Amino acid sequence: MGGTWFLGKHIVEGALARGWEVTTFNRGRSGRDADGVSAVHGDRTNGVDLGRLAGHGPFDAVIDTSSSELPPRGVLAAATALRPAARRWVHISTVSVYEGWPHQSLADTSTLLECPADADESYGYTGEDGSPTRYGFQKAGGERAVTEVFGDAAVLLRPGVILGPGEYVGRLPWWLERAQRGGRILAPAPAEQRIQPVDVRDVARFALDQAVGSASGGFNVTHPEGIMFRGFLQACLAETGGAGAPVWADPVVLADRGVKQWTELPLWRTHAGVWAVDSSRAVAAGLRCRPIAETIRDTWRWWAADGRPVDHPRWAEHGIAPEKEAKILASL
Ligand SMILES: NC(=O)c1ccc[n+]([C@@H]2O[C@H](COP(=O)([O-])OP(=O)(O)OC[C@H]3O[C@@H](n4cnc5c(N)ncnc54)[C@H](OP(=O)(O)O)[C@@H]3O)[C@@H](O)[C@H]2O)c1
Structure with missing residues (x-):
């Protein structure tokens, strides 16, 4: 899907x-669609199209990546069909x-947000500090539906x-471009903060393994070791050849200067649980995560070769304006 x-x-x-054999x-x-697949075109919100897709089966497994904007009842309809x-x-x-994200450390067994399997898109809410999110409720309902x-x-x-x-x-591409520009780079302290982004190719491999496995239930899929923010920026600088030096700014100062977490400095969020997600169940089931420096290297190669690949509204949300960054740096 x-x-x-x-x-x-x-x-x-x-x-x-x-x-x-892939459909x-x-x-x-x-x-x-990639060469070699059997492509079926249709809208997953349309029951007739879903029925047509089912006619192309039987399938050993369905892998569903396309429900990020679909309410639980849409996931329910697809799964049922x-x-x-x-x-x-x-x-x-x-x-x-x-329920505890991003405030608490999380295991695969942590409590989920409550959302019925047949909820529509209005279900849930986004809290004032950005947690929980309506997206989280909706995805929890989608899980329940499946x-x-x-x-x-x-x-x-x-x-x-x-x-x-x-x-x-646009999270990593923004940091890569920023590193390439060089100079003094506004960076979120502490430099030792560990972050856990996972490489898309490692998620894909694990999803394929699960398609032919026999496990069930939830798996957190986060980088088990992660990388410190310092190492992340060093790798971005090394890869892009940027002559830059991070200036580590205290989160209180960043907040005071109106820097938005998560978007203006991508991957920076101060809540204690953001990067405290335990993926040991997935690791025991075969999740293998490459070093994040490799993700950085290959993203830069892709980015340098292809440039901006698609227009996406989320792209525009990311990265601090150069003037705002310069003003903050000058004041530090
Ligand atoms: N990016 C992250 O950091 C992150 C983190 C955690 C979880 N996730 C989850 O990972 C998944 C991301 O998957 P993704 O990046 O491959 O892309 P995606 O944006 O979730 O899905 C896009 C794909 O679904 C198809 N699609 C969208 N709406 C459709 C519809 N109504 N009917 C049929 N097809 C439809 C799109 O093709 P057409 O537009 O041509 O139909 C496209 O192939 C999501 O479920 C997201 O919630 C992402």
Whole structure:
């Protein structure tokens, strides 16, 4: 479900490389279907299109990357339509489904936000400090929908932040461009803060493994070791050849100067649980995460070769304006 965009595209490429027969289902808007797939075009909010897709089965597994903007009842409808034609369902969810995210450390068994399987898009709310999120409620409802229909044959993958070649949110590309520009770089202290972004190719590989596995339930999919912010920026500088020096600014100062967490300095968020997500169940089940420096290197290679790949509204949300950054740096 999907297959032409970021994570979905890597999943398709990985499945083809394993010699699997792949069917993709999308509307044909966001990108080209890979050569070698059997492409079915349709809208997953349309029951007739879902019925047509089911007719292309049976499938050993469905991997669903395309429910990020779909209410639980939409996930329920797709899972119900495809149940007779599919053995397993691997659902791409998110760590935002947890009640405690981003304030508390999280395990795969932490309490989930409450959302019914047949909720519509109005269900849930976003708190004043940005947590919980309506997105988290909706994704939790989507998980419940898949579990109700597929039972033990449902696998729920909960990534935190996904980076890598093809990223459309613009988090790592922004830091890479900023590093390349060089000079004094406004950076969020503490430099020792560990972050846990996971490479899109590692999520894809794990999703494919789960498609032919026998596990069920939820898996946090975050980088188990992570990288310190200092190392992350050093790798961005080394890769881009930027002559820059991070200036580590206290979070209180950044907040005082109106720097928005998560977006103006991507990957920076002060809540204690953001980067405290335990992925040991996934690691025990075979999740292997490459060093984040490799993700940085390959994203830069992709970025340098392809430039901005797609227009996406989220892209515009990321990165502090150069004038604002310069003003803050001058005041430090
Ligand atoms: N990026 C992150 O850091 C992050 C973190 C945690 C979790 N996640 C989760 O990871 C998944 C991301 O997957 P992704 O990056 O591959 O892309 P995505 O944006 O979730 O999905 C896009 C794909 O779905 C298709 N699609 C969208 N709406 C459709 C519809 N109504 N009917 C049929 N197809 C439709 C698109 O093709 P068409 O437009 O051509 O139809 C495209 O192939 C999401 O579920 C997200 O919640 C992401």
